[in-house]
Amino acid sequence: MRQHIALIALLGGIPVALGIWPIPRSLETGTSALKLAPDFTIELNVHNPPADLSAAVSRSANYIKTDKLEQLVVGRGASNSSAVSRAPQLKSLTLSLEPGSTVHSIMDEAIKEIGTRSEEYKLDVPASGESATLTANSTLGLLRGLTTFEQLWYDLSGDTYTIQAPISVIDTPAYPFRGFMLDTARNFFNVSDIKRTLDAMSWVKISQFHWHVVDSQSFPLQIPGFMEVSQKGAYSSSMVYTPEDVQDIVQYAGERGIDVMVEIDIPGHTSVFSESHPDFVACAEASPWATFASEPPAGQLRFASATVKNFTAGLLTEVAKMFPSSIMSTGGDELNTECYAQDPETQATLKETGQDLQQALSVFMQAAQGALQTQGKTPAVWEEMVLDNNVTLSNDTVVLVWISSMDAAAVAAKNFRIVHAPSDYFYLDCGAGEWVGDDPEANSWCDPFKTWQKSYTFDPLANLTEAQTSLVLGGEQLLWTEQSSPANLDPIVWPRAASSAEVFWTGATLPGGEPRNGTEALPRLHDVAFRMAQRGIRAIPLQPLWCALRPGKCNVDS
């Protein structure tokens, strides 16, 4: 008997031992046991395979050996032991590219312009023990398929098995931009913390690392030609990302199918430039900070100044050269106008040039975006740049919606492409209380805590017209790190950030057109969390183990 996953959900059946996340476009499973032969191998039927594809195959083979994840059911699979012991043995999985495909490295495929990447794949695992096959049009598609293959297997007394053979998957994502954002400026994360996060991201097919690398508090990014900024602005000489570190991270990400969008947030959130270039920053560390900034320390670039504009364009040009991605962000959130109203230098410049603040901002943004475009980048900004300001932006600008999910429609009305990053669904830091000192009664500004269930209900097309749907590139979950460090990175992110990974892989609905179903998703997300834990990520439990082993039993109405 073969059944479609959508039918399982509709018929109210409990999905046993099906840990695939995100859910594929099409999935057919059977009810036979199949186990891996002791000498199981992954064969790469690709001429001159790129090194990162061979490495991905080795990683997969290794995960399949070492995951040792037991089924999340009472007895942990013991009731299947006789079926498993009699099961046919799968000797190999064969990977090949469709005839006519050109062979590029996974990284080269992953950093292609958004919307031109090929992530689709087909995976077939016969029940008989005959070789399984994985085909794709690109090495990136093969990587996505390998990731799915890894999720099929459980351990029972040393046997690596499934009880759902045959398995047939045809898969492709709904949206190309499936992201995770990490802020490395409020608190520092070293290269190995970031790599560990990239690994976990790749396991749920996240395609985009949005690196909010610098902010008012610290400037850890070393930029050739602009070394003084990090020399003076990093928390310490060891809390920096050298150009070699950046290359290492970008390469590590690319090999795992992840593109890195770096963000240099300007002209707000730039107090730190006052350490190296005091003349460039208005209201630096002004008090009370709340008058001049959303959080301490205050300080914003004097963007009306020609010198500052030229400096910024030069800096952005050098950053652009460090990152091979075709997309780069100049931020642009939370610009405080009082800071400039009280800044004699800015007022004098505006008077001299006969500009108002908005006109000067427009000129500055054109210089900033011009620098990016000269380097071949598509520019990205936070939503305020199009919703709260009257500045001329390049029409290919990608806009990240963060303040509220309800702002997406206004951005679409201006015909800009959208990445959903709304605080009311996707901010991972909300609900942890106030961090500003001397304020014991306050809560976080974006209370409450955003559970995976809340994130999972997000509708990428809410309130958009049919014609506007093509403006949606995808979305991301975000970790702002005022109260995070390597100490709580894994627990605060995982498995919650897998939630949007499925939303943006599957799209507005499940593949069959039914609404996404958190009840159906929960056992699979438990699987994600437990598999991550087996691989060294300190993912947190979503429920008591009792519930994880009894799908459905802890629902509100059961």
Ligand SMILES: *[C@@H]1O[C@H](CO)[C@@H](O)[C@H](O)[C@H]1NC(C)=O
């Ligand atoms: C969600 O899935 C559960 C379990 O499969 C099922 O009982 C329920 O009816 C589904 N809900 C919707 C709205 O489809």
Ligand SMILES: *[C@@H]1O[C@H](CO)[C@@H](O)[C@H](O)[C@H]1NC(C)=O
């Ligand atoms: C595995 O065990 C479950 C629970 O007892 C059972 O429903 C299923 O049919 C078994 N599958 C196989 C292949 O033995």
Ligand SMILES: *[C@@H]1O[C@H](CO)[C@@H](O)[C@H](O)[C@H]1NC(C)=O
């Ligand atoms: C390869 O691309 C073609 C054309 O888009 C598509 O029909 C086919 O299904 C793809 N193959 C795989 C294995 O995804």
Ligand SMILES: *[C@@H]1O[C@H](CO)[C@@H](O)[C@H](O)[C@H]1NC(C)=O
């Ligand atoms: C990076 O940070 C982690 C966790 O804080 C620590 O265990 C590790 O030693 C650090 N690695 C390096 C290279 O500094």
Ligand SMILES: *[C@@H]1O[C@H](CO)[C@@H](O)[C@H](O)[C@H]1NC(C)=O
């Ligand atoms: C502009 O900045 C560059 C460095 O990026 C510097 O070499 C040049 O002198 C500056 N030009 C002006 C007019 O300030």
Ligand SMILES: *[C@@H]1O[C@H](CO)[C@@H](O)[C@H](O)[C@H]1NC(C)=O
């Ligand atoms: C926006 O800027 C344009 C060009 O500078 C100007 O013509 C227009 O009046 C401005 N609109 C508002 C609402 O300020």
Ligand SMILES: *[C@@H]1O[C@H](CO)[C@@H](O)[C@H](O)[C@H]1NC(C)=O
């Ligand atoms: C952006 O503007 C260019 C040049 O004016 C035009 O060719 C292109 O079609 C526009 N793109 C979009 C997405 O509107």
Ligand SMILES: *[C@@H]1O[C@H](CO)[C@@H](O)[C@H](O)[C@H]1NC(C)=O
């Ligand atoms: C969509 O519009 C409705 C009605 O105006 C509103 O209640 C809802 O919050 C909106 N949702 C989003 C995501 O914009």
